[in-house]
Structure formats: C-alpha cells, structure tokens
Amino acid sequence: MPELPEIETVRLQLTKVLPGRRVEWVKVLNSKIVEGDLKKIVGLKVEDIRRRAKVLLIDLEKDLTLAFHFKMTGQLVLDYDDQGKTYKDRIVGGHPTEDFVGTLPSAHTRVIFKLDQGTLYFNDQRLFGWVRVGTKASIANEKFLQKLGPEPFEMATEEFAERVSKSRRPIKLVLMDQEVISGLGNIYANDALWEAKINPQTPSNKLTDKQLKLLFSKVKLVLEEGIKYGGATAADAKYIDLRGLGGHYQDHFRVYDQTGLPCHRCKTRIKKDYMSGRGTYYCPKCQS
Secondary structure, three states: OOOHHHHHHHHHHHHOOOOOOEEEEEEEOOHHHEEOOHHHHOOOEEEEEEEEOOEEEEEEOOOEEEEEEOOOOEEEEEEOOOOOOOHHHEEEEEOOOHHHOOOOOOOOEEEEEEEOOOEEEEEEOOOOOEEEEEEHHHHHOOHHHHOOOOOHHHOOHHHHHHHHHOOOOEHHHHHOOOOOOOOOOHHHHHHHHHHOOOOOOOEHHHOOHHHHHHHHHHHHHHHHHHHHOOOOOEOOEOOEOOOOOOOOHHHHOOOOOOOOOEOOOOOOEOEEEEEOOEEEEEOOOOOO
8 A cells, every 4th residue: 555655646647747737527437535526626726736645635726625534545637739649648646557558448447537627547456546536625534634643743742642552562563553653554664663762662652752762763864765766666566657757765664574584783683473464574583
C-alpha cells in the first residue's frame, strides 16, 4: 500500500497538470467502489490537489471534492493524448502494473474521467480502493478521515509521546495505527525504528522520554527522505511515480526488505519476523 511519501508524490505531480482542467464526462465501470453521484462534477474545473494521510483529494468548483484511496492496488493514470495506447503521453501514480503502459481503459479500470485535456483513469485490480464525491466539508467529516490521527508533520514531540505511550502494544504496531498517527506504514516504520535503535517488539509504554523524542525525529526524517526520493518501489509496496520512473527511496532503505544483508551500523545480519502479518525488519544487535 502506498504510504504518505508515495501519495504526496502523486499530489505534487498532479498539482502541476490538473488545476484548471474541466471534467467533460464521467463513466463508472464498477459502482462498488464509488460513493456519491459523480455526475455532479461534470462541467466543473479542478481547483486544487490535496492529501490527508494516504487519501488523495481533488477539489473542484462548487465546493465539491473527489477523494481517492488507493489501498493496495489502486492507481491514477492521466492520459494526455486520449488515444489510450501509449504511455509516452501519460503521468501515472499508484500500484505499478502493465496498465501503466498498456491500452486504457483496461479490465482493471473502474472509473473514467474525461477532461477537456486528456483522460483520468482510476484503476484497481483488487477493488479495495474507493472513490468518493461530496462537498469539501462532507468529505472532511467522513468517518474514515475523522478517525485518522494527526500526521507526524502536524504534531509536536509532546503530542507524539503522549499518543504513543498510552498503548501497551509493540511500538511498530502503534506507529502503523492510522488512528494514532496517520500516513506511516510498514516501510517507514521499520526504518524509523532502526534509526532510533528501538526493537519493533518493545511495548510502547515502556519507551523512555528520550527514546520517544528520538523516535519522533527519526519518523520525520525517513518520511522527509521518502518524499525527497519520490517514494519507494519495494517488494510488498510497489510504487512508480507519476513520470513512470519509479520512486528511489528503496536505494536508501535502512532495514526494510534487507533480510540477511549487513546492518549499515554494525554489520550484523538483518532479521525478518512477522507482526500482525506484516514483515518486520530489524538489526538483532543495534535494536536489541
């Protein structure tokens, strides 16, 4: 699943090309993933592109907002030439598949947005993602968004420490709990814990004030690097940025997806365990 840096990269790229474009028509190919009447946006211009945690938000005229959650396999493809046959005139974001370079619409296309310049496709192989439309206020008040905790960049160290230290769960699971802190997923949680020299299994309420302060700084560090490098292309969270070039944070992984490789600090072999079904990577010496 794309994490905060991956969706932020999508937002940044779409911000360059979508504002000012008008929606000419919308075709829903699978209504199961759609909430609200998408016909309401026909004739309206795009005004802004925003993000809330892992949700992409497209603001249009008349105070309407389109919300996209990519989940595991969602993707947005903007086809400039409207031919649907060449990736040379596309910008793409989300889960990389042959749809990025194949003929569109494909068997995975769920919604088509025809613009006055180009066509925007929302594809999703596994149908876990969703598209919602409503007023800006109604989207902001959606239960899913309301339940999200603040993003790391919105918090002070004290709030981070207070939220994290309330739980007895392993710190890695708390970091990935979107109701505690939003936007942080498996990749960046693993790497932030390595940076802070904290074992992923450590109960959150057992961390010292010093450890919590250090961990918070490392969470922001790895997220900032993720944004800088355009996200990651990794084994269980594949991502290609809107120019089709792929994110490069994987070139800077600390421990994520590094099983058996030497730790960057002490050269001990990186281990992999599982927590709640997710691969958990750590150095058994540095993070003991």
